[in-house]
Amino acid sequence: MPNTTASSSSMNRSVTLSRVVLYAILLIAVVFYLMPLVVMLLTSFKSMADIRGGNLVSIPQEFIIAAWDKAWSSACTGVECAGVAPFFWNSFQITVPAVLISTFLGALNGYVLTKWKFRGSDIFFGLMLFGCFIPFQVVILPMAQTLGWLGLANTTTGLVFVHIVYGMSFTTLFFRNFYVSVPTELVSAAKIDGAGFFTIFRRIILPISGPIFVVCIIWQFTQVWNDFLFGVVFSGGDTQPITVALNNLVNTSHGVKEYNVDMAAAMIAALPTLLVYVLAGKYFVRGLTAGSVKG
Amino acid sequence: MAPVSKLAYRLLTMNTSNVVKQNSASAVSDSPQVSTGGSFDFLQRWLPKLVLGPTIITTLVFVYGYVIWTGVLSMTKSRFLPNYNFVGFLQYEKLMDNDRWSVASLNILIFGGLFILICLVIGVLMAILLDQKIRAEGSIRTVFLYPMALSFIVTGTAWKWILNPGLGLEKLVRDMGFENFTFDWLVDTEMAIYTLVIAAVWQSSGFVMALFLAGLRGVDNSIVKAAELDGASMPTIYRRIILPHLRPVFFSAFIILSHIAIKSFDLVMALTGGGPGYSTDLPATFMYVTSFSRGQIGLGSASAMMMLAVVLAILIPYLYSELRGKNNA
Numbered sequence: 300m301p302n303t304t305a306s307s308s309s310m311n312r313s314v315t316l317s318r319v320v321l322y323a324i325l326l327i328a329v330v331f332y333l334m335p336l337v338v339m340l341l342t343s344f345k346s347m348a349d350i351r352g353g354n355l356v357s358i359p360q361e362f363i364i365a366a367w368d369k370a371w372s373s374a375c376t377g378v379e380c381a382g383v384a385p386f387f388w389n390s391f392q393i394t395v396p397a398v399l400i401s402t403f404l405g406a407l408n409g410y411v412l413t414k415w416k417f418r419g420s421d422i423f424f425g426l427m428l429f430g431c432f433i434p435f436q437v438v439i440l441p442m443a444q445t446l447g448w449l450g451l452a453n454t455t456t457g458l459v460f461v462h463i464v465y466g467m468s469f470t471t472l473f474f475r476n477f478y479v480s481v482p483t484e485l486v487s488a489a490k491i492d493g494a495g496f497f498t499i500f501r502r503i504i505l506p507i508s509g510p511i512f513v514v515c516i517i518w519q520f521t522q523v524w525n526d527f528l529f530g531v532v533f534s535g536g537d538t539q540p541i542t543v544a545l546n547n548l549v550n551t552s553h554g555v556k557e558y559n560v561d562m563a564a565a566m567i568a569a570l571p572t573l574l575v576y577v578l579a580g581k582y583f584v585r586g587l588t589a590g591s592v593k594g
Numbered sequence: 595m596a597p598v599s600k601l602a603y604r605l606l607t608m609n610t611s612n613v614v615k616q617n618s619a620s621a622v623s624d625s626p627q628v629s630t631g632g633s634f635d636f637l638q639r640w641l642p643k644l645v646l647g648p649t650i651i652t653t654l655v656f657v658y659g660y661v662i663w664t665g666v667l668s669m670t671k672s673r674f675l676p677n678y679n680f681v682g683f684l685q686y687e688k689l690m691d692n693d694r695w696s697v698a699s700l701n702i703l704i705f706g707g708l709f710i711l712i713c714l715v716i717g718v719l720m721a722i723l724l725d726q727k728i729r730a731e732g733s734i735r736t737v738f739l740y741p742m743a744l745s746f747i748v749t750g751t752a753w754k755w756i757l758n759p760g761l762g763l764e765k766l767v768r769d770m771g772f773e774n775f776t777f778d779w780l781v782d783t784e785m786a787i788y789t790l791v792i793a794a795v796w797q798s799s800g801f802v803m804a805l806f807l808a809g810l811r812g813v814d815n816s817i818v819k820a821a822e823l824d825g826a827s828m829p830t831i832y833r834r835i836i837l838p839h840l841r842p843v844f845f846s847a848f849i850i851l852s853h854i855a856i857k858s859f860d861l862v863m864a865l866t867g868g869g870p871g872y873s874t875d876l877p878a879t880f881m882y883v884t885s886f887s888r889g890q891i892g893l894g895s896a897s898a899m900m901m902l903a904v905v906l907a908i909l910i911p912y913l914y915s916e917l918r919g920k921n922n923a
Contacts, residue, residue: 325723325734332737332800335752342755354766355756407645415642423650430657432909434857436881436898438660440667440891444676464656467649495634496641525745527860532886542747546864549751558755565751569744576743580736583743584804 343367343563350558366559370567374560376544377536377551383564385537386544390524390571392455393540397462398519404463405470405515410504412471413478414486415496424475430468438465439532446533453535461533462523469522470515477511478504513582521572521583541568661902668895676891685896695897698875701787705876706855708791709798713851714844716795717802722832724803725810735807738800746797750864753793754780783873786866790858790874793865798854802847809843810836845912852908856901877901 338355343366345359353360372382412424442461443452451457481504489499530540539547545568549561576583668686671679689695720738724731741749756762759778767775779785813836821831859878866874868883875883877897885894 321723321726321728325720325728328720329734329737332741332796335749335756335796336740338756339752350761354769355762356766357769404649408649411642411646417642420642420646423646423653426658427649427653430653432853432905433657433661434878434898434901434905436859436878437664437902438656440676440885440895440898441660441663442656464652467652468657471649495638496645521743525747527745527747527863528882531863532882542745542860545751546747546860549754549864550867558758558761561751562755565748569748572743572745573740576740580739584739 339562339566342559343370343566345559347555347557347559366557367563367567369557370548370560370563374548374557374564376547379536383541383544383548383567386539386541387567389455389534389538390541393458393462393530394520394523397459397466397523398516400459401463401466401470401519402512402515404467405472405474406505406508406512407500408467408471409474409476409478410500412475413481414483414499414504424471427468427471430465431472435465435528439528443532452533453538455534455538458529458533458538458540461529462526465529466519466522470519473511473515473518474508477508481507510582513579514585517575517579517582520575524572664895664898667891668899670892672891672895674889674891681892685892686900688893689896689900692893694872694875695877695880697872698877698880701874702855702876704787705790705794705858706852708788709794709855710848710851712791712795713799713802714847716799717806717847718837720799720803721806721810724807735804738803740800741797742801744797746858746860747864749793749797750861753789753796754865757789757792780866781870783870786870786874790861790865794854794858794861797861798851802851805843805847805850806840809840813839849908849912853905856905877904 334356341356341359342350344362344364345353346361346363346365349360370382371384373380374382376383376386412420446452446454446457446461449457451460485503486499489503494502524540525542526540527542527546530543531546534540534543545564548564666678667676669680669682670677670685671681724734728734757777757780758764759776759781762777764775764777767777779789817835818831821835826834857878858876859882862868862874862876862879868875868879877900881894881897881901884890884897
């Protein structure tokens with residue numbers, strides 16, 4: 300009898316101990332993941348003297364927003380010294396139409412591929428998937444030449460076009476996988492009643508598509524906003540997206556390196572997608588993991 | 595860009611079961627259309643094809659056409675501008691003899707291998723730890739995943755500063771009392787490639803964790819309960835029962851991670867710029883520099899085709915095994 304109490308209390312102790320270790324490991328992990336963001340923020344509010352005097356995680360002696368101001372409106376991103384603001388708006392001008400158009404086309408495509416199949420549509424879908432997997436390096440040279448022929452080289456329109464073309468395989472995939480689980484009976488009943496292609500889409504399909512639109516828009520927004528490859532290859536000096544401008548700011552430095560300005564610029568580039576993640580994290584994660592583990 | 599591949603898996607599983615249902619449905623709907631005739635019905639019959647048409651054309655031209663086009667360019671002497679003087683496989687031979695390309699190929703093996711391995715290990719461990727009825731699990735998960743929302747350029751910029759020899763991590767550790775601590779991997783030809791691994795793991799491991807966590811939540815609890823009753827210890831249960839159940843998750847995570855690794859371009863540009871020298875070049879940066887800065891479009895195309903070949907070499911067996919697995923089931 301005394302034996303059993305002894306062993307159970309020692310077991311309790313070992314359970315508590317393992318909980319402590321568990322939380323300790325998780326805490327270390329949390330610190331590791333948060334550290335770069337904290338460092339970026341702290342550095343962006345310091346003066347250069349403060350940066351040299353302190354270290355990565357030292358609290359700024361005085362919180363100043365001079366670096367943010369400079370990053371936004373007067374830092375040099377190559378030849379120009381007008382900050383990242385113009386490029387921030389470029390990114391919006393690229394992202395908004397690219398996301399909306401590719402999402403809308405994806406919805407229509409997904410609708411056709413599940414509810415209006417025709418001979419060859421399944422095969423086409425298989426072919427289209429391939430577009431999700433190719434390394435884009437394998438298409439950029441022909442695309443650069445094509446955009447040149449069309450007079451779209453170095454234009455926002457050209458970049459939007461590229462993002463739509465290569466984003467569509469993803470958006471179609473999202474919508475197709477969503478619509479596959481919508482009962483076909485719903486659609487075929489409406490067809491018998493004489494409802495046409497767009498009527499069914501508007502009246503039956505669109506009203507239930509809310510969640511997948513959110514997932515798809517968030518996904519595309521993150522993809523297009525964060526893109527660098529297309530931006531650096533297809534945009535010109537004044538149509539560059541923020542990622543390209545940020546890279547220029549950080550990696551082509553003349554004179555003294557201003558780490559506080561670099562960090563402020565990086566934060567500016569990161570804010571829109573971070574904001575989306577904070578506001579709609581649930582949908583963001585759903586987009587990331589959609590379909591990967593089930594089945 | 596990455597998590598795409600998992601979708602392939604989904605779509606393949608769905609195809610088969612749905613074709614049957616769909617066919618019977620369209621048989622029902624076809625009859626009234628045929629009987630009434632008229633331009634409305636004619637339009638309805640063609641609308642789906644008209645709607646999908648532009649996508650079909652763009653896919654065929656901008657994906658398949660362009661891959662072939664790049665393949666053609668890789669057989670030419672193209673330099674600053676594409677030309678069509680065919681030289682057979684000369685560019686590929688040049689590529690194999692190219693020192694910079696050998697460095698890039700070796701680097702993708704080191705970077706890709708370590709990146710995938712460490713992400714998988716951290717992802718699985720963190721998922722298991724988070725699955726122990728942790729308080730504030732939601733917030734912790736949020737913290738692990740937010741790097742996925744960032745651009746690799748932002749990640750690269752942040753880590754470039756953290757790893758800064760002199761003012762970065764080195765100074766932090768010295769301030770803590772370790773006067774002789776040095777950490778200058780970023781400017782060390784031998785070690786710079788590992789800084790890419792650190793930053794990439796930071797950005798992507800949370801995502802792998804999310805995949806595995808979802809997988810763990812999908813494991814049938816009754817099996818675990820039964821094993822517990824039989825006296826199996828928790829580590830044994832994980833090793834013998836739960837992890838084997840997660841095999842499909844391992845595979846999709848592997849595919850997604852290798853896809854990220856091969857496409858790694860932005861991170862290198864922002865963090866090391868391929869340097870010091872070209873010691874951290876990857877195939878993606880090699881392709882960019884060769885084609886756009888050095889005006890060797892033929893050689894650049896050949897390197898792009900090599901990248902595609904690697905992606906296909908990983909992807910095709912995966913899709914094949916997925917398809918076969920589903921058909922057997």
